[in-house]
Amino acid sequence: MRELDVAKLPEYVEEDVRVSEWSTVRVKHCAYSVPSRLKGKWVRVRIFEDKIEVRFADVIELACERLIGRNLCRIDYRHVIWSLIRKPGGFARYVYREEMFPSLVFREAYDGIQVLQAGTKGDLEYLRILHLAASTMEADVAVALSLLQMAGKAITSDAVKEMIASSSTSIDVPQLVSPAVRLSEYDALLTEVAA
Structure with a gap:
């Protein structure tokens, strides 16, 4: 018997998707909203088993749980x-x-x-x-x-x-007073450790 060839499964799949005029992207038949400044731009979507990441210029713009099913939506x-x-x-x-x-x-x-x-x-x-x-x-x-x-x-x-x-305006923030630091107490600790 010989060893089986086991190829490592990919951690995620990438897709390039265009952001719609409604500020959404469709990934695996589901809609996700992204910041509206990305309208009309191409974004790269990393599809993991349980989450998705939407990236624009290598910056994660959206990271959320992946919707499993068809015609579902996650709109913020x-x-x-x-x-x-x-x-x-x-x-x-x-x-x-x-x-x-x-x-x-x-x-x-x-x-x-x-x-x-x-x-x-x-x-x-x-x-x-x-x-x-x-x-x-x-x-x-x-x-x-x-x-x-x-x-x-x-x-x-x-x-x-x-x-x-x-x-x-009704929340009163308490004023904290810093206690006076006496370095002589620390010096006493150092002399005890050294002895």
């Missing part, structure tokens, strides 16, 4: 909000619209906004809130939305901004 609202805010009329028909709700609080806020301002005006108001979440802290925006909903107040981007600004 932070990647596409910058272009959606400029064209709010397209939000109602946006292909990945359901991905623009990071949590249930955001979905409930959108529904509440649509009750008061239906159509494009309501979409624009929600997109402003989502833009605020992308440019600040999503968790702070979610808390502000929850508080506005519990208080029964109208949800607007200005009200959310105001709540975030007031909560960030």
Whole structure:
């Protein structure tokens, strides 16, 4: 008997993919969003068994878990909000619209906004809130939305901004005082070790 020829399996497969006008790339029949500044550019995608890496100019722009299946999507609202805010009329028909709700609080806020301002005006108001979440802290925006909903107040981007600004100024950072360093204590330790 002779030894089997065992070739090492490749760790990943690379594909060159063009970023679409919607700031997405299609990899193995699934859509992934990338930063909007890459629209129209060619990126190199490394497809591992359990993850993908999207690289542009040898810099990793996206690293995420690989979707297994067909016609699935992984859209990060932070990647596409910058272009959606400029064209709010397209939000109602946006292909990945359901991905623009990071949590249930955001979905409930959108529904509440649509009750008061239906159509494009309501979409624009929600997109402003989502833009605020992308440019600040999503968790702070979610808390502000929850508080506005519990208080029964109208949800607007200005009200959310105001709540975030007031909560960030109320945090008092304690002043730390550095203790005085007495080097004689260290000298005493050194003399004990030397003895």
